[in-house]
Amino acid sequence: MFQSFTPLNDKVRLCQGCDLPIRVQQELPYGKNAYCPRCGTQLSRGGSPSLSGNLALAITCLLLFIPAFIFPFISIHLLGVTFSATVPEGAWNLMSHGFPLLSLLVLFCSVIAPIVLCAALVVCHLALHKHWFTGMKLGTTIIYRLKPWAMIDVFLVSVAVACFKLKDYSDIIVGPALYALIVLQLLSVLLISRVSLRRYWEAWRPEHTFEHQSKERHCIYCHLSQPVGTHCQRCHQPLHHRKPRSLERTLAYLLAASLAIFPANLIPISILITNGQRLEDTIYSGVISLFNSQMPGIAIIIFVASILVPMAKILGLGYLLVCAHWRKERFQRQRMKIYFVVKVIGKWSMLDLFVISIMLTLVDRGQILDFVPGIGAIAFGLVVFLTLLATESLDSRLLWDNHPNSPTSGRSINER
Template identity: 45%
Template sequence: MKQAQIICPVCEIKISTLELPQGKNAHCPRCDTQLYRGSHKPLRDNLFLALTGLLFLIPCLFFPFVTIRLFNINFSANLVSGSYALMKESSVILGFIVLFCSVLTPLIVFGTVITAHWGLTRQHFTIFKYSLLIFQRLKHWMMLDVFLLGIAIAFFKLSEYATITPKMGLACIFLTQIVTIFLLSRLSVSRYWQRWQSSEQFQFDDVQTHCHHCHLSQPESQSCVRCGFIIHKRKPNSIQKTWAFLITAAILILPANLLYISIFYSNGKRYEDTIFSGVISFVKSGMPEIAFIIFVASIAVPIAKIIGLIYILIGIQFKHVTDYTRRMKIYLFVKWIGKWSILDLYVIAITIALVDRDQILDFLPGPAAIAFAGVVILTMLAAESLDPRLIWDDSASNTPQKESLHEK
């Protein structure tokens, strides 16, 4: 990179960038946001990863990842079985949430990488820019890693009732997740836009704003000079939307924890479990590790997300002039940990797909499941709607300045 000025997209300080050694990443000296990825591996590697991900993912839709032997009969489930069973037996909403996060999102994300390369090669601007936009919006909703953990917990839960045999589909899901990790860690949207039109082609005397779509720092304007998307000084109504999502999630968290989340029939007897009673049952069954995972993911994490975001909002609205870095770390942690709360829904979906034998042995989601799904989705939307630039607005060092990049 030639010497130039850029604006940090999070804390908005001006930084003088110097050419970095190959393989080094540049981070903001104040908020530690990654500004530049030093890897110069070919972009086509991302295309190969996306195609490989699809090759592994598509078999998961048809081949079973597990077979259980119950009452001397074999039953199996694939990646879509749980969402289909939820839609058929209890709730279309729950079924769609599971389908969206475990199937549709990975398919769309892999597809957008492929179409972005096609648009770049063919110089088709509309396909190129909207492919990258969809990729940025959906990559946080890919949850195959959580689905794999849900499979493990469902296996433990059913092991006392049936003989469990993993199948080829499980290996495909695992390999898809490995490819996903590599793809998300390597793919930089700004590199694609640099390939489309390098920032060095824009000669600005000064820069005042940063485009969050193509990551070009530029003079203040209503739309980006490179990608054409509207540039907002701050996300519109960010605080109001975040409060609305959080208040609704806080209301739903009560029925999510107080009502029963699952109904289990065994030999004609009905057993109802709340999230907490399910944790206790795992402890009594001699599986404290599984109990701890469910407690953290389904009880501790949703509460922590709500408290953490409320702490950030209070700091913003009361203009606290300290703890900027702490609030930023909390925000990043909330965004990262958010998806793991959906673990209980995956366990329910997998179990209902495998256990549906009328009154002899049956499993259904309880009324808390809808409320719990609402808490998970709303807290994730709250984190997405919060503009992190608001955290730094009252910083004493928020005046324009030039600093050297951190190299990592």
């Protein structure tokens, strides 16, 4: 364990990635970012992005949700009949076809999480204006929890994949909501990249107003470094040395995902009926059929998102768990890079589930072209859900607990 030191203690902060005490430069110039010199975790961004700019983006996104989710984003013309799809319809159709849990997962990631995240940001600004602590705590907690689950960008890619799959069977018509979705995706990505919960809590009460003689705990919600206690002195969230039962919960999620990945890959995930032929596709056979249909780009996207990414997450998290449990002392920086990669790629496993929901909405039952999900989709949904939970439950600081005292303790943060 690294111990906090007293000189210039008001300028010391514990790294949220590895708990290294670092002397913090209060203001970085625009374009410069602060990174931990040991684990590479980004600590702060340069410049002073306006919080009111975040509010403007959040309100704009909330307004865009109306046309993006109410109007059709795509339609197909088949045998003289036009079928349209809205974003929520895919989830409702999964529900009506006997896949309620899969429906809830698709609805949550594509609709509920993005809307609630933007609304929570508005609540944070209202709380700052009214000095409303409960609203501030609720809003920042929701943002912290929902950031990994807002997947509008993944949904947009799935729309493109579904269009390529259907272009040989029907005419594709772009709906007005697709343009709103594209703008919404750009603004939401910009908003998520700008939002820093530390900046909001600094606006609520700056860190320098706390007179701490030691800093041995780091709050994962508001990023205040402080002495040992049961609750954070600023946001009043429970304060722990490490996430409670992090290794046990991560292992449980990972074992369950490892069991589910076998039926997810062996049992058909989709069933397409065309011209009287019933075509049952597993994930792998679907990739092969896309290659045979002269769509190598889409085949590669599906292969990476639905086969490589889940396997990489399971293997990567398993390796990190073993290293954290046995307190391996070498290659810790490399393991941290694996952790960062796993967090970034995790959400892209949802792509195939979004494609299934879009196909189910556009290709009605009873037509010459018919589509239904296979039982393998349930297992694949479990893999996606469990690996996302495993990633969020793993505390990266456990990878560094056995690191010897470093001479870089207290050094100024790197600027890149």
